[in-house]
Amino acid sequence: MAEKSFKFKIAKEIPGALGRVGTITTPHGEIQTPAFVVVGTKATVKALTPEQIKDLGTQVVLANTYHLFLEPGEKIVAEAGGLHKFMNWSGPTMTDSGGFQVFSLGVAYGEVGVTKFAVEGKTIESTEVGLPRDEQSESYGGKLAKIDDDGVTFRSHLDGSELRLTPERSIEIQHQIGADIIFAFDECTAPSASLDYQKEALERTHQWAQRSLKEHQRLNVQARQNFSEKNLGGQALYGIVQGGRHQDLREQSAKFIASLDFDGFGIGGSFDKADMGTAVHWVNSILPVNKPRHLLGIGAVEDLFIGIENGADTFDCVTPTREARNGSLYTLTGRINILNAKFRTDFSPLDPTCACYTCQNFTRAYLAHLFRAKEMLASTLASIHNLYFFVNLVKNIRQSIIEEKFFEFKEQFLSNYHHD
Amino acid sequence: MAEKSFKFKIAKEIPGALGRVGTITTPHGEIQTPAFVVVGTKATVKALTPEQIKDLGTQVVLANTYHLFLEPGEKIVAEAGGLHKFMNWSGPTMTDSGGFQVFSLGVAYGEVGVTKFAVEGKTIESTEVGLPRDEQSESYGGKLAKIDDDGVTFRSHLDGSELRLTPERSIEIQHQIGADIIFAFDECTAPSASLDYQKEALERTHQWAQRSLKEHQRLNVQARQNFSEKNLGGQALYGIVQGGRHQDLREQSAKFIASLDFDGFGIGGSFDKADMGTAVHWVNSILPVNKPRHLLGIGAVEDLFIGIENGADTFDCVTPTREARNGSLYTLTGRINILNAKFRTDFSPLDPTCACYTCQNFTRAYLAHLFRAKEMLASTLASIHNLYFFVNLVKNIRQSIIEEKFFEFKEQFLSNYHHD
Numbered sequence: 001m002a003e004k005s006f007k008f009k010i011a012k013e014i015p016g017a018l019g020r021v022g023t024i025t026t027p028h029g030e031i032q033t034p035a036f037v038v039v040g041t042k043a044t045v046k047a048l049t050p051e052q053i054k055d056l057g058t059q060v061v062l063a064n065t066y067h068l069f070l071e072p073g074e075k076i077v078a079e080a081g082g083l084h085k086f087m088n089w090s091g092p093t094m095t096d097s098g099g100f101q102v103f104s105l106g107v108a109y110g111e112v113g114v115t116k117f118a119v120e121g122k123t124i125e126s127t128e129v130g131l132p133r134d135e136q137s138e139s140y141g142g143k144l145a146k147i148d149d150d151g152v153t154f155r156s157h158l159d160g161s162e163l164r165l166t167p168e169r170s171i172e173i174q175h176q177i178g179a180d181i182i183f184a185f186d187e188c189t190a191p192s193a194s195l196d197y198q199k200e201a202l203e204r205t206h207q208w209a210q211r212s213l214k215e216h217q218r219l220n221v222q223a224r225q226n227f228s229e230k231n232l233g234g235q236a237l238y239g240i241v242q243g244g245r246h247q248d249l250r251e252q253s254a255k256f257i258a259s260l261d262f263d264g265f266g267i268g269g270s271f272d273k274a275d276m277g278t279a280v281h282w283v284n285s286i287l288p289v290n291k292p293r294h295l296l297g298i299g300a301v302e303d304l305f306i307g308i309e310n311g312a313d314t315f316d317c318v319t320p321t322r323e324a325r326n327g328s329l330y331t332l333t334g335r336i337n338i339l340n341a342k343f344r345t346d347f348s349p350l351d352p353t354c355a356c357y358t359c360q361n362f363t364r365a366y367l368a369h370l371f372r373a374k375e376m377l378a379s380t381l382a383s384i385h386n387l388y389f390f391v392n393l394v395k396n397i398r399q400s401i402i403e404e405k406f407f408e409f410k411e412q413f414l415s416n417y418h419h420d
Numbered sequence: 421m422a423e424k425s426f427k428f429k430i431a432k433e434i435p436g437a438l439g440r441v442g443t444i445t446t447p448h449g450e451i452q453t454p455a456f457v458v459v460g461t462k463a464t465v466k467a468l469t470p471e472q473i474k475d476l477g478t479q480v481v482l483a484n485t486y487h488l489f490l491e492p493g494e495k496i497v498a499e500a501g502g503l504h505k506f507m508n509w510s511g512p513t514m515t516d517s518g519g520f521q522v523f524s525l526g527v528a529y530g531e532v533g534v535t536k537f538a539v540e541g542k543t544i545e546s547t548e549v550g551l552p553r554d555e556q557s558e559s560y561g562g563k564l565a566k567i568d569d570d571g572v573t574f575r576s577h578l579d580g581s582e583l584r585l586t587p588e589r590s591i592e593i594q595h596q597i598g599a600d601i602i603f604a605f606d607e608c609t610a611p612s613a614s615l616d617y618q619k620e621a622l623e624r625t626h627q628w629a630q631r632s633l634k635e636h637q638r639l640n641v642q643a644r645q646n647f648s649e650k651n652l653g654g655q656a657l658y659g660i661v662q663g664g665r666h667q668d669l670r671e672q673s674a675k676f677i678a679s680l681d682f683d684g685f686g687i688g689g690s691f692d693k694a695d696m697g698t699a700v701h702w703v704n705s706i707l708p709v710n711k712p713r714h715l716l717g718i719g720a721v722e723d724l725f726i727g728i729e730n731g732a733d734t735f736d737c738v739t740p741t742r743e744a745r746n747g748s749l750y751t752l753t754g755r756i757n758i759l760n761a762k763f764r765t766d767f768s769p770l771d772p773t774c775a776c777y778t779c780q781n782f783t784r785a786y787l788a789h790l791f792r793a794k795e796m797l798a799s800t801l802a803s804i805h806n807l808y809f810f811v812n813l814v815k816n817i818r819q820s821i822i823e824e825k826f827f828e829f830k831e832q833f834l835s836n837y838h839h840d
Contacts, residue, residue: 048797076789080767080783086786087786344492365492369491373487380469
């Protein structure tokens with residue numbers, strides 16, 4: 001029987017803060033942390049080949065369980081030999097639990113309160129969660145998802161068929177998909193939810209964490225009994241801490257999830273920007289030091305510094321690729337809109353200091369042309385650049401911790417970077 | 421002063437036919453002929469990076485003068501250092517004259533007849549000529565292009581502005597763009613045009629050929645006088661033979677165009693499938709043997725064999741990439757539609773005999789998933805495969821001529837290949 005191949009080792013810490021440098025070992029290789037996780041929603045990082053993903057410095061790709069569950073379906077991914085073989089990505093992978101997408105399909109409502117968890121809200125954008133805006137008013141009286149203590153019933157945004165996810169089903173699907181790191185099924189509440197509803201949802205998330213863990217263990221035992229070579233202790237399961245912006249709930253959640261036999265932790269929730277660092281600090285002050293922590297869906301430049309400082313090891317976000325496809329491109333001084341007329345005749349690289357493939361080979365004028373001409377290569381080149389920017393920024397933050405210069409680097413970087 | 425760097429050398433001929441194997445030398449390298457020319461309409465081969473274009477075996481890329489004239493404009497391409505630098509393609513390039521696109525914008529009409537040259541016809545597809553179908557009825561009483569003996573006035577399909585192309589203007593634009601091989605401005609008539617109109621159009625094409633050549637020579641002299649390093653005899657100009665399906669007109673055109681000091685020849689016109697080989701044979705029986713011939717816009721599998729057999733050296737066509745984006749993929753036995761349900765669970769390569777990047781790394785099931793999910797990577801992987809199929813097929817035809825097995829190879833290949 002294979003030894004458990006998931007490990008986390010800390011090499012260095014930020015003095016006076018919770019941040020650290022480490023290495024996560026997975027069945028498909030190592031992740032040097034802190035690391036930015038590249039999102040490949042439907043088993044493809046939009047507009048990029050696996051070689052392009054790798055060449056820009058990507059260490060780990062996160063696919064979305066909800067999307068793969070709907071299309072092509074987890075059975076096809078399993079038949080293909082799992083996510084890695086299916087998409088031809090040989091490095092480490094993650095899948096989320098599907099919960100975030102299901103809840104973001106409309107309004108999740110329980111017995112106590114009604115949570116307006118809105119696609120139209122700021123924290124979720126329909127393009128990435130796969131929900132066409134004109135389909136938001138279908139079924140369940142204008143709601144696409146209905147929650148109960150056992151799980152969530154929802155309609156597919158693709159064909160309207162009724163589907164159901166429970167903790168057990170989410171874990172089963174994630175085992176079929178076969179990513180190296182998978183997540184417990186949780187309920188993600190909106191920042192606007194009432195305290196009462198948040199408490200109820202948190203209780204449910206904790207029950208679902210236990211059920212997720214139990215199902216994970218059961219499937220592992222079953223796989224060993226069936227002499228299957230697949231997933232023999234290879235998949236790591238992260239439990240998810242919720243609790244919104246409430247210190248007591250966050251701490252309660254961190255303590256409870258920490259008490260269970262997870263391999264690592266996800267920190268979930270839609271934070272207000274100002275609250276994020278505080279909430280991550282509360283949680284990571286409690287979570288055990290020796291297990292990795294993933295901050296779900298966070299990817300603003302400043303948030304990466306704040307998350308790392310407060311002890312988060314990995315981050316995923318669709319922002320770099322989504323912005324790229326809109327022509328919004330990251331530079332050391334802030335984002336530029338390549339559709340601005342002045343770039344049509346700007347024959348310099350997008351960012352002269354950048355070592356990415358796009359900046360090494362193409363000009364702003366060419367990118368401006370491709371975007372105006374609505375050519376697919378525009379998305380490819382812009383995605384390579386934006387992802388490189390994020391992956392490389394986190395790599396540089398990592399290096400600054402190793403060199404004991406984190407705070408200097410943070411101040412220097414953020415003082416040049418214009419936020420918008 | 422630089423020696424003229426454009427050369428054509430024949431290495432082998434098909435006994436009893438007009439076909440030959442040769443090498444075209446351009447300022448940006450050699451083209452081993454016969455060769456399939458990959459179309460990069462707007463200075464990008466749709467969905468591919470220059471490295472992907474090169475890796476699939478592409479020798480030469482053809483961009484469209486009409487599209488680059490409209491966007492970004494030839495001045496920007498020139499300022500960028502020319503087409504090669506702009507798109508970062510270091511190999512040989514061509515531009516067409518812009519005429520085909522201008523005439524295909526609607527109905528071209530002269531003094532004698534009215535030629536229904538239709539976007540809605542079989543030979544032209546609006547996607548590639550850049551004309552949205554709902555814009556077809558704008559201006560000029562439902563027509564977008566108006567022809568006179570001096571040139572063509574038309575409206576931009578992008579913003580409706582009135583534009584004009586003449587032979588002189590087309591050559592000037594093509595000099596600015598700076599491709600290695602450029603084409604004389606011609607009038608391309610529809611197969612349905614009356615004989616009287618065809619005669620008139622052919623007369624115009626011949627006058628325009630002379631004017632194109634004269635302007636090309638004038639600009640070269642001017643460039644040398646200005647001590648410009650650009651295009652010092654570097655660009656080759658091909659004259660275009662027209663004449664529709666009429667033997668007398670084709671032969672008259674071939675004789676006239678052959679009498680002018682062109683570096684090579686284009687064979688234009690929208691042929692009926694059955695007529696193509698015959699018309700190319702008429703023309704190439706007259707054109708001088710020692711100059712290369714390009715068959716414009718031809719790219720059905722059988723037509724490549726017929727064109728090569730009848731003495732054409734290069735071919736360009738948007739079919740492989742357009743079909744690729746629609747999920748129609750070439751195999752040795754014919755095209756398959758990857759959206760067919762059976763491919764969802766087919767974990768074999770698209771074509772087990774194919775050495776392209778797509779077939780070496782991905783399954784039919786993954787391609788089916790990408791197409792169903794409408795992911796951009798679908799277009800990238802499919803375009804790589806289809807272009808490889810064409811580029812490699814012509815390369816194999818070349819090899820069969822070298823080995824004196826052309827007719828055997830043709831019969832064997834076409835007997836397995838199912839046309840549709």
